[in-house]
Amino acid sequence: MLKFDFSEEKSNYIDFVFDVGEQKGERYLGNISVCDNPTCDCQKLYIQLYQPEHPEIQHGLSLDLTKNKVDAKDSSTDAKNFALSFAHSLSEVDWNQLHKTYGLYKAYFSEHISDLLAVKVKFRDIEPKDLVCYTEALPLAQPFIFDYEDKQIVGYDWYCINPKCKCLQAELSFFCNNRGNTSIEITGKETMISLGINSHKIEGIRHVSSDKMMPSPDKIMEIICNNSPEIWQRLETRYNNIRKLFILYQKKHKKNIQHPSEVKLANKIKRNDPCLCGSGKKYKKCCLIKIESNIYDPITGSKFNL
Incomplete structure (x- = not known):
């Protein structure tokens, strides 16, 4: 059976004893890791095991959580036998814990993003004036969940993405949710609050739920501050992440925010006209290229600051 010590880092300590196979009764220690791309739902876990008495003896395993199997197709015979023995020694409880660990890792990496350029977020039909829900942009992220009496208060965070x-x-x-209910029913009986990320207080109440089980906005704030004081840092991290990802998405798909100079310029000059910067080149072969790359304003001579 597996023993876990999840620490919200790239490696998760495990303690494992084989139940079957040639290694029956042998104890192994090791670490679990997953890929840190928050939009990759590969359902792969990677485990590095070693014997405490012989740390030089190590085994690397790849687990496919979609099938609850160990991927050993490219392994040697000995490595394959070791992997199969490991898989057969895992109980249903162990597999459930591995799935939970995978989800915790992905939720962690959905906030602690190491490489924004590698994250593939789709902002289709989204305009800068719109609010974006963090868990819609990054589906492997988790909403905020707080215990309240016999219920859970589930909070979804939305952000302005206009740079x-x-x-x-x-x-x-x-929303109010029954404790232990893994599916969250969105009924419209929500309380929507605007929170100041720097002020750490309510800056507006958009809607109050008609659900009698839902606490008041002030009570919700009390629950948050008592149970999750780190929420303000998390909100700031998510706020910065979603805005940076939106800018990168726009640049990649050439859906740039329209700069006032672009509107002014479009009314003044055509592609084959001499460029306004005075270079003597045609507009299409000069500043238009820079504008389409979203890096230059030919009227002010400055870079766009997005």
Whole structure:
């Protein structure tokens, strides 16, 4: 049976004893890891095992959680036998814990993003004026969940993605959910609150739930501050992540935010006209290229600051 010590880092300590095979009764220690791309739902876990008495003897395993199997197709005979013995020694409880660990890792990496350029987020039909829900943009992220009496308060966070706006706010929609219920029913009976990420207080109440089981906005704030004081740092991290990802998405798909100079320029000059910067080149072979790359304003001579 597996023993876990999850620490919200790239490696998760495990303690394992074989129940079957040539290694029956042998104890192994090791670490679990997953890929740190928050939009990759590969369902793969990687385990590195070693014997405490012989740390030089190590085994690397790849687990496929979609089938609850060990992937050993490219392994040697000995490595394959070791992997099969490991898989056969895992109980249903062990597999459930491995699935839970995978989800915890992906939720962690959905906030602690190491490489924004590698994250593939789709902002289709989203405009800068829109609010974006963090768990919709990054489905492997988790909503905020707080225990309240015999219920759970589930909070989904929404953010303004306009890079020119400095609102520093998070809109949170809170729902009441039965404790232990893994499926969250969205009924419209939500309380929506605007929270100041820097002020650490309610800056607006958008809607109050008609559900009598839902606590008041002030009570929700009390629950948050008592149970999750780190929420303000998490909101700031998510706020910065979602806005940076939106800018990168726009640049990649050439859906740039329209700069006022672009509108002014479009009314003044055509592609084959001499460029306004005075270079003597045609507009299409000069500043238009820079504008389409979203890096230059030919009227002010400055870079766009997105």
